[in-house]
Amino acid sequence: MxxxxxxxxxxxxxxxAEYLKPFRPHFYRVENYQALERYATGLLAxxxxxxxxxxxxxxxxxSSQSLQEFLTNTHWDPEAIxxxxxxxxxxxxxxxxxxxxxxxxxxxxxxxxxxxxAWQWCGALGKRANCQVVVTxxxxxxxxxxxxxxxxxLPREWSDDPKRRAKAHVPAEVEFATKPELALRxxxxxxxWGVPFHTVVVDAGYGDNxxxxxxxxxxxxRYVVNxxxxxxxxxxxxxxxxxxxxxxxxxxxxxxxxxxESTWTTITWRMGSRGPMTKRFAAVxxxxxxxxxxxCEGWLIGERPMPGHSGPRKWYFSDYPADTxxxxxxxxxxxxxxxxxxxEDDKGFVGLSDYVGRLWHGFHRHLALVMLTESWLVHxxxxxxxxxxxxxxxxxxxxxxxxxxxxRPSALSExxxxxxxxxxxxxxGGHRVAxxxxxxxxxxxTTGDALSGPSVS
Numbered sequence: 001m002x003x004x005x006x007x008x009x010x011x012x013x014x015x016x017a018e019y020l021k022p023f024r025p026h027f028y029r030v031e032n033y034q035a036l037e038r039y040a041t042g043l044l045a046x047x048x049x050x051x052x053x054x055x056x057x058x059x060x061x062x063s064s065q066s067l068q069e070f071l072t073n074t075h076w077d078p079e080a081i082x083x084x085x086x087x088x089x090x091x092x093x094x095x096x097x098x099x100x101x102x103x104x105x106x107x108x109x110x111x112x113x114x115x116x117x118a119w120q121w122c123g124a125l126g127k128r129a130n131c132q133v134v135v136t137x138x139x140x141x142x143x144x145x146x147x148x149x150x151x152x153x154l155p156r157e158w159s160d161d162p163k164r165r166a167k168a169h170v171p172a173e174v175e176f177a178t179k180p181e182l183a184l185r186x187x188x189x190x191x192x193w194g195v196p197f198h199t200v201v202v203d204a205g206y207g208d209n210x211x212x213x214x215x216x217x218x219x220x221x222r223y224v225v226n227x228x229x230x231x232x233x234x235x236x237x238x239x240x241x242x243x244x245x246x247x248x249x250x251x252x253x254x255x256x257x258x259x260x261e262s263t264w265t266t267i268t269w270r271m272g273s274r275g276p277m278t279k280r281f282a283a284v285x286x287x288x289x290x291x292x293x294x295x296c297e298g299w300l301i302g303e304r305p306m307p308g309h310s311g312p313r314k315w316y317f318s319d320y321p322a323d324t325x326x327x328x329x330x331x332x333x334x335x336x337x338x339x340x341x342x343x344e345d346d347k348g349f350v351g352l353s354d355y356v357g358r359l360w361h362g363f364h365r366h367l368a369l370v371m372l373t374e375s376w377l378v379h380x381x382x383x384x385x386x387x388x389x390x391x392x393x394x395x396x397x398x399x400x401x402x403x404x405x406x407x408r409p410s411a412l413s414e415x416x417x418x419x420x421x422x423x424x425x426x427x428x429g430g431h432r433v434a435x436x437x438x439x440x441x442x443x444x445x446t447t448g449d450a451l452s453g454p455s456v457s
Contacts, residue, residue: 097198234294
């Protein structure tokens with residue numbers, strides 16, 4: 001095994017220690033609180049595997065055994081840590097116009113007795129494989145993005161097997177739940193915790209599920225969701241014509257393919273690290289539907305690359321009202337990228353996929369500490385020089401290059417000029433991981449209430 005290139009100091013990083021102080025009451029013994037600081041320091045360290053043994057080799061003042069004890073045999077509640085962390089973030093890292101982004105992340109893993117491991121779709125590998133799947137939620141507004149919580153998906157072959165449950169210490173109250181059901185529970189929990197979001201944003205794995213969409217509607221939550229090309233819809237005018245009969249069922253792709261070229265408009269929803277983020281969009285009012293059921297009316301939105309550019313087409317559905325500008329819907333839909341970048345950061349920088357224990361509570365404690373460590377990076381980041389929440393997109397002269405909303409800061413992995421975090425705390429490629437340096441990024445104010453391109457109302 002390769003030796004790490006450093007041994008981090010046995011003394012806590014002052015900024016990290018100060019951030020962790022409010023969490024001290026959750027740990028009865030001082031040794032456990034010290035293990036918290038050492039584990040968080042290890043998650044920030046530039047080492048290949050952020051396991052208990054890997055952290056112990058890189059971080060002075062601890063051992064693999066003490067860290068393993070901290071994760072599995074001591075008394076502390078990761079749910080309480082998550083709730084307090086979120087309360088802190090709501091106080092210091094929200095600007096308004098927040099959405100809740102939901103998704104799941106897969107972790108390739110072997111071992112029949114490792115909790116949650118099953119032969120299932122593994123997004124990390126792009127195929128079915130043995131893996132764990134974690135459903136997570138994330139807050140995102142035009143200036144801030146941070147994790148709310150997560151929960152391991154327990155396949156039915158696990159939930160219905162008493163021996164495996166007992167061996168992995170799965171609590172008795174944990175029953176089988178689908179991933180959309182777990183996502184809806186996290187919507188409820190975010191609401192209970194006071195997370196300030198008005199809209200839910202998800203990918204097609206959830207957006208195509210009528211029970212999930214129905215659950216959001218029952219909760220009076222607006223949504224903008226990715227859908228597949230064969231997502232079912234019915235046209236309002238055909239529903240009226242059908243009367244008591246059943247109107248024809250169409251696919252998203254078929255409906256959008258019938259729209260005239262003049263319907264498509266160019267929208268730059270923000271400036272990215274490599275320039276304007278621009279696509280062509282069109283939208284039409286439809287009702288989401290299955291063969292048996294016709295659901296609520298909303299916007300069916302199509303997205304395609306600019307002329308001369310390659311890239312996939314995408315489809316979205318939203319229950320936003322008819323007077324919503326298309327650029328507003330496009331910007332909300334693309335906030336889903338924040339959770340993908342969050343997964344990249346959590347895997348690449350703070351060891352999300354490195355836990356190798358077998359137990360339910362050990363896994364969720366590691367997950368809570370990963371989110372706590374990422375939240376420290378959010379805390380460390382310089383705040384925007386100014387924030388301006390614009391609900392209606394501004395009028396622009398050149399829709400192919402001018403964003404209709406303020407710049408949303410890029411993800412941690414997009415930054416290359418970061419302040420130092422102390423000895424041995426570095427990210428891949430030698431870049432220091434102390435937080436996002438937003439001080440050098442211009443945040444242009446935007447005003448106005450006109451849509452870039454033709455209206456969809």
